[in-house]
Amino acid sequence: MKLVVISDTHGLHRSLNLPSGDVLIHCGDITMSGQLDTVRDFNDYLKDLPFRHRVVIAGNHDSCLERSIRSSKSALTEAVYLQDEGVTIDGIRFYGSPWQPPFENMSFNLEEGALGEKWKMIPRDVDVLITHTPPYGILDVNSKQEHQGSTSLRAELEKISPKLHLFGHIHESRGSICTGNTKFVNAACCDENYCLKNAVWEIEL
Template structure:
């Protein structure tokens, strides 16, 4: 299976169109959240991604309104919204969790979940599923500009418990393009460019 992945478009239509063009060579497209900016404009990029040649799996980011993402995906033939839920495609399991974990930003638009909430939502993650999360796992691909780790313990624990082969994430812009190993999993903080994986 060939996976085309990205995160943090933040209303960037040009980046969305590049993903649309590249989707002809993908078996699945994965978007790890933040289609909007400060709660505004998710549809600007999702409308473009809805025309992708391959199925598109998405989680919400901390800038997105989860109900809007869910409603848009429900109305689309191509987009599937994952949050505490999963899907199987051609024998490969995918499981998703959106938002910032744990909450670190006090803005009214920021969508966050506690570590306890995240643990409960990740409890049903199947063995060896590809994890799609907006927040990185704590300690891997999660270093902010000042050097602090801003990942999630719950996501880290779920990766290890499920023997995930791959975790696709974003959120921490200072770590875009950074990858590392956590248990069996390759963890990649994606960013808005085109990132490919073969599994």
């Protein structure tokens, strides 16, 4: 199975150069300022892409998707929208969650205690975990050299050890690293100035 992974496109999705693949995954921040029109345009864009499956979560910029799961799913009819839930594709177990530590009074913010309860919902047998936030200490450093990831997510990952953890959020730390049995990928497409400069990720499972 070939995954094509993107994140933090901030309304610039039509400028992406996407390779073909089996599953397209977006790790959140579809919009710049939470515009529902941008989400609808992204949904229209998905229609013509050469993927058998499309999996999407929200990010802190996507305030229009925070109001209700039902309205989010109705706006993203061309994808499987995941909010604290999973989907199995060709035997591969995916799970998606949009939450993050408090960040500039934006959407999907939770304190670490509440985040910990969200992460406990992740199935122990998950193969591919999709979050918007990085775990603390892994591809989560901003331009001020501060760690922005979730400490409770890092603790939970020590218990579940997925094959692949995909996220974005911290544009400056785009990259990949393998720790233990897990490959971590920060797939942010925009740089810290919100310019679309980064290539998409292609991952074979």
